Amino acid sequence: MGKDSKPKDAGGKGKGKAKQGGSGADESASKGKGKSGKAAADGLGTCTYVKARHILSEKQGKINEAYKKLQDGWLSNGDKVPPAEFAKVLAAEYSECPSGKKGGDLGWFPRGKMAGPFQEVAFATQVGATSAPFKSTHGYHIILCEGRKN
Template sequence: MGKDSKAKDAGGKGKGKQASSGGGDEAKGAKGKAKSDLGTCTYVKARHILCEKQGKINEAYKKLQDGWLSNGDKVPPAEFAKLASEYSECPSGKKGGDLGWFPRGKMAGPFQDVAFSTPVGATSAPFKSTHGYHIILSEGREN
């Protein structure tokens, strides 16, 4: 999913951000201004579900809709993590789909576009990338 040529350089920055923020106040501070900095943030913290088949990702999304989205609720990260563990075919599925913090330029094409445009706390609709079908839960953003 990541671009190999940038993963090593960006990886160090991502780990530093993850360690310094710990998902704490900085992510919460960004929450209030998420709409204004969607296109300008430098780092995103996200979870995802990856499936090879569209039918399987649609099944996972239906569970999210039935449980939370159809009521206008946000999906709790712990509940998203349970679905990722059950449905995701990505190695991150074993960690509840947790991708941690990653910088712009680390993820490929449509995945990056959706990750950096999904507001904090929101869940994306299913979308296709070169790796399969995804759903993303945005957990934080930083500049």
């Protein structure tokens, strides 16, 4: 996954949860604190690096199937998905990216390294949370955010 010269809108069914605050992560930083002051506390939109795992599929149906497993296994109970389970149960089975063999692990990456929609969702997803499915120029993704730092 590299930087695209022309990022496309994330659009699609996964837009809601993953793309918080309208135009992406930077908007939450410019708005400042929300009602609870959470924007400053959780670092959304303000960090320089994110550590993430992902699932990439060319077909929307396959990514939706993976997301259904997430919902049935963890999300419906309000639980966070353990990175080891995400890697073993989902990424290894569903991801078509070479990183799928490593459990979808992308390691730490800075702003500006990933394609537009992918970067927006990765930097807008809270640590320990997974994004809803979304589309980028590479296909359909689900991201698990494992960490953030400056």
